[in-house]
Amino acid sequence: MSSSKFWDKIAPGYAKSKIKDIESYERKLKITQGHLTRNMNVLEIGCGTGMTAVKHSPFVNHYHATDISSAMIEIAKNRAKENQIENISFEVNDILNLSVKNNSKDAVLAMSVLHLLDNVHDGIDEIGKKLKSGALFISSTACLGDKMQFLKVLLPFMRLVGYAPSKVHFLKKKELLTVIEANNFSIIHEWQPSQTKACFIIARKL
Template identity: 40%
Template sequence: MTATAKFWDGIAEKYAKSPIRDIESYEHTLQRTVSYLKQTDQVLELGCGTGRTALRLSGHADTITASDVSPGMLAVGRRLAQEEQIENVVFVEADANRPPNWAYDVVMAFNLLHLIRDLEATLAGVHEVLKPGGLFISKTPCLAQGGLGFKFGLLKLLLPIMQLLGKAPFVSQFDIKTLETAIEKAGFEIIESGNFPAKPPSRFLVARKL
């Protein structure tokens, strides 16, 4: 088991019980995502965590493959799916750099890309498994954008110490332009963008495979 998987395994149950911090931004993200989904879509979510989002979106697609590197997170997701009697969400253990080998209409990655060590490889993998003209829908905290305020500035200073103590995962800090450039270089055209929330900016992007 990798250190990343071990970290997320260790907090899976606590994470599942934690309320969504910004419910308004979360619901708006779901609303915008739903507007792009079709009932016939085969969807892949990378870094699904406990599957909360995949389960919420399950009624808007044919099937959703919810993937994550953490067996502990996936176990919670399977339990929730069973409790909610949702049968079209399949939970699969997979690294974001090596997505399940299938052809998808939509790939989603919410609050994930800043936790990836090799963003270029992940985006290449997304491009590979998407059907021609398929959509990549993501939302990513851009922690190098600036103007984060005192609280988040302090967290950034403490992050290396927390990581050494095993209390925080790897976190990549980039700005919006860097993120969007990487996605475009990977062979995508950005067709929608927005910040939900605006501060610190969590960049919502919809990109079409070229």
């Protein structure tokens, strides 16, 4: 199953699912909002059902929410409408094919998506291209290579029953930080609530 088909299929269930660690989610929202300003133009990669997009849009000038899955974007559009968010636009596209101009964004968000890309290095390189110099890259990424290696055994079965996408990288936190820095970013904030939880990183484009 192609990546977009998998996410299209699970979109309705994903929209209904509860955030597992609401405290950490809210802390990440707060830290992110501490870096957002009213004049910023923000891009989000892999926005899913738009939950985070809707929370951040009121703090910026414009928010472009993108995702490879049209079903996810459809839900995100409805969520924005319900919340009367008007400074938001949507795009169904792979991170590597976005219509966004290079050097045009003040911040790019990638929440729970980097480890699902075909190539993490290429994805982060693309994010770097979309950002202005000095702009921010904000991400939260499952670093499954550190303490969640056991999932490697379970993944083939999960895929078989349609519970896992075709691509899942078992990144280690150290590797992720190295890839981000190798793509011309300087890490300015890093927080991981526990070793089994996603790593939240804010980096500045040099």
